[in-house]
Amino acid sequence: MSTLLPVYVLLDLETTGATPTQDRITEIGLIRYENGIEVGRWNTLINPEVSISPFIQRLTGITQSMVKNAPTFFEVRNTLLDWVDDAVLCAHNVRFDYGFLKNEFKRIGITFQKKLLCTVKLSRKLYPQHKGHGLDAIIERFKLVCENRHRAMGDTEMMAAFIAAAFNELGEHAVQEVALALLKQQAIPANLDQLEINAIPDTFGVYLFYGESALLYVGKSVTLRTRVLSHFQGDHSSAKEMRIAQEIKRIEYRVTSGELGALLLESHLIKEYQPIHNRQLRRERQLCAWQVSDDPAARPLVTLIYESDIDWTTLDNVFGTFKTKRQALEILNKLADEHGLCDKALGLEKGSGVCFSHQLKHCKGLCADKESAESHRLRLLTALSGYKLLAWPFDGRIGIREHNPDNDMTEMHVFDQWCHLGTVRDHQEFDEIATHPHFDRDTYRYLLKFLNRKNVEIIALHG
Incomplete structure (x- = not known):
């Protein structure tokens, strides 16, 4: 029998x-190995003492009635x-499972701390030529047969089958060497709880x-734990990083299904809570934009309009947005100089006759009848x-669906007129999304970027 580690438990x-501090465990499945030999298995349903949403019931097949008479976590x-x-605790996306165990034990007054090995990371290190490393991808890669996907013991058996297949293909020494390397821990500040770091999964999300x-500080990442640890490297890239490392006492995190979800959540949290060390994405006063007149002879040719006056359905000749009137004027002045535009026509200079820029040979001469x-x-x-500013290119609301195969998390981000109305994980949550859109410049930029990407799943929403 090949040995991965002296003693380990697949779980x-x-x-x-998906949130360990709020959600609860409904089932545990594990297999224990000692010196390469399976010594036992344990599988039990858990009464979470909270309701299970219809979405989770459909995903896992675990219903409220199934856990009604099951033992509580305290009892097991x-x-x-x-x-x-x-034993070393091994799981697919182990930070997710460890976060739940840590919080369940914390609720009953027990400090739980284990060495961890993530089989997602093991797969990435052993098979870097493959793109997917979620359990479904591994099942497909090795042609494994799983009769109880999304049930605790069924998924645990697939991890065991993956490790056995890796031993067979790559050899015991190669697999064991990678596993031992992954066990090495990174140092964190002494004033921070090691357990909080250990609970963070390496996936999409936001950290606080x-x-x-x-x-x-609020930040986002596609690999949460790695990004958090990067803040605590000895060679801090800035004085801000140094101050954060010295002042931090506690970390929270929120998992999202993808990059867009992380961007939206980060922007929302920063605007709502105004963290001390965040300068970007802060809440803005009413935005403004330049609207160019349809009449070439109009004076001024451009008018500054504010967010409340913008017709987001057409956006005819509207340009922006700008955080302040001062920023809008600075940009218009800069463009006038660069493109030889007339300051008087733009309303940047008052009075009659030729503009001052024309005397400096910056204006091409509209004010001197040298240009139509x-x-x-x-x-x-x-x-x-x-x-x-682009007009909304859809007929009503849309949803952008993101799915994370590593933890089977799916979210749909709902938008209308460039505004983020909300993010839902279940059809029942549609009733909770916003009905009065509020334009946000950062959301607009994120949407432009993602709508131009390939393989973005866009769903038209009616009603």
Whole structure:
């Protein structure tokens, strides 16, 4: 029998959701190995003492009636501790499972700490030529047969089959060497709880750094734990990083199904809570934009309009958005100089006669009858083209679906008129999304980027 580690436990949990601090365990399945030999298996349903959503019931097949008479986590605590005693805890996306175990034990006053090995990371290291490393991808890669997918013991058996297949293909020494390397821990500040770091999965999401009494920083990443640890490297890239490392007392995190979900959640949290060390994405006053007149002879040719006056369904010749009137004027002045536009026509200079820029040979001469109003307006539109606001390209609301195969998490982000109305994980949550859209410049930028990507799943939503 090949040996991965001297003593290890393969484990999988089913839960009521994806957030360890809020959701609860509904099933535990594990297999224990000692010196390469399977010494036993344990599988039990758990009464989570909270309701299981219809979505989770459909995903796992675990219903409320199935767990009604099952033991609580408190009742199985000692049995579980015996099974994992002196063992390395191994799971697919192990930070997810470990986070739930840590929080379940914390609720009953027990500090739970184990060495961890993630079989997702093991797969990535052993098979870097493959793109997918979620359990479904591994099952497909090795042509494994799983009769109880999304049930704790069924998924645990698939991890065992994957390790056996890797031993067969690559050899015991190669697999064991990678496993031992993954066990090495990174150092973190002494004033931070090691358990909090261990609970963070390496997946899409947002992390929140708290000080003694305030929120210090909110960040996002496609690999949460790796990104969090990067803040605590000895060679801090900035004075801000150094201050955060010195002030941080606690970490929270929120898992998302993909990159867009992480961007949206980060932006929302920063605007809502105004963390001390976040400067980007802060809440903005009412945005403004430049609207170019349809009449080339209009004076001024451009008008500053504010967010509340913008017709987001058409956006005819509207350019922006800008955080302040000052920023809008600075950009218009800069474009006027670069493109030889007339300051008087743009309303940047008052009075009659030729503009001052023309005397400096910056203006091409609209004010001196050396250029037609039509030509000048076309050059203005060209100069502003990089700031063009696009009309909403869909007939009503849309959803962008994101799915994370590593943890089988799916979210749909709902948008209308460039506004994020909400994120849902179940059809029942559609009733809770916003009905009064609020334009956000960051959301607009994120959407433009994602709508231009390939393989983005867009769903038209009616009603």
